Amino acid sequence: MSEQTKVLVTGAGGFIGHHLVKDLADRGYWVRGVDIKEPEYEATSAHEFKLLDLVRWENCMEACEGIDEVYGLAANMGGIGFIETHKAEIVRDSTLINMHTIEAARQNNVKRYLFTSSACIYPGHLQKDTKVTPLKEEDAYPAEAEDGYGWEKLYMERVCRHYREDYGLDTRVVRFHNIFGPRGTYDGGREKSPAAICRKVALASDGDDIEVWGDGEQTRSYCYIDDCVEGIYRLMRSDHHDPINLGQDRMISINELVDIVSGIADKRIGKRYDRTKPQGVRGRNSDNTRLREVLKWEPKVSLEEGLEKTYHWIQGELQKKGAIPAVATA
Secondary structure, three states, X not given: OOOOOEEEEEOOOOHHHHHHHHHHHHOOOEEEEEEOOOOOOOOOOOOEXXXXXXXXXXXXXXXXXXXXXXXXXXXXXXXXXXXXXXXXHHHHHHHHHHHHHHHHHHHOOOOEEEEEEEHHHOOHHHOOXXXXXXXXXXXXXXXXXXXXXXXXXXXXHHHHHHHHHHHOOEEEEEEEOOEEOOOOOOOOOOOOHHHHHXXXXXXXXXXXXXXXXXXXXXXXXXXXXXXXXXXXXXXXXXXXXXXXXXXXXXXXXXXXXXXXXXXXXXOOOEEEEEOOOOOOOOEOOEOOHHHHHHHOOOOOOOHHHHHHHHHHHHHHHHHHHOOOOOOOOO
């Protein structure tokens, strides 16, 4: 890799994009970040940051100009509460963003293009039990993706294949499984479950109950942001073109997640269940067999270590806002 390699990160104002920009800059790449907003919690590490709405074609052409590699993270998305109630908005915006960006990359002679897909592309009938069989990449078909968000992601996976086969654009596709960590959204309705639970526990007093969506028995696996960024980089440098899972393969319930965070906070926290709220599929876990084979690597950061860093960061943000008292220091 030459120091002159120029990369574009779309969605650079968001959680994963912000961390990825910093990682790529630290590795010696020249990085252009693009988003409709700047990073919320700290300044970007991008050499150039452009505020552009990538729903618009001309903005995608501007974003890709002079770029060697594109990391496509831009999307209209959020946690389960958002993606189950804004399906038309999500498929409209994300389809336009992704189709315009990949075509702009082709017209600007970009060499390599990474599309960030999601575990939401996997069929619902394979995720109806809390003790779900880990999902393998080939399980995506016959297709029954999550309505709205998942279908758009699955369609774009196919687009990437066609652009590689017909136009020679060297594409990569990564399927994220529940990425979490500091400097991500933790309130407002778009946050994912680890951040939401960390926020609720931080705001609660010892002995309080917090609201849990569903019955808390639904299961997931969670991957820390540092591992996510490392996996993205390794995939981009590999020769693997087919979609690949990126996540942890340790499955836990939401109830267990609450208990872990409560332990980190050193609080006794009860659970108050709201079964009327969206809870997504009953169970989901990543099969990392192909990840290990292709990248000779797998995520390293334990759930407890990642949650501890995330909880203390969210706690600190709430203290800055005055939502909770600052911790006294000696």
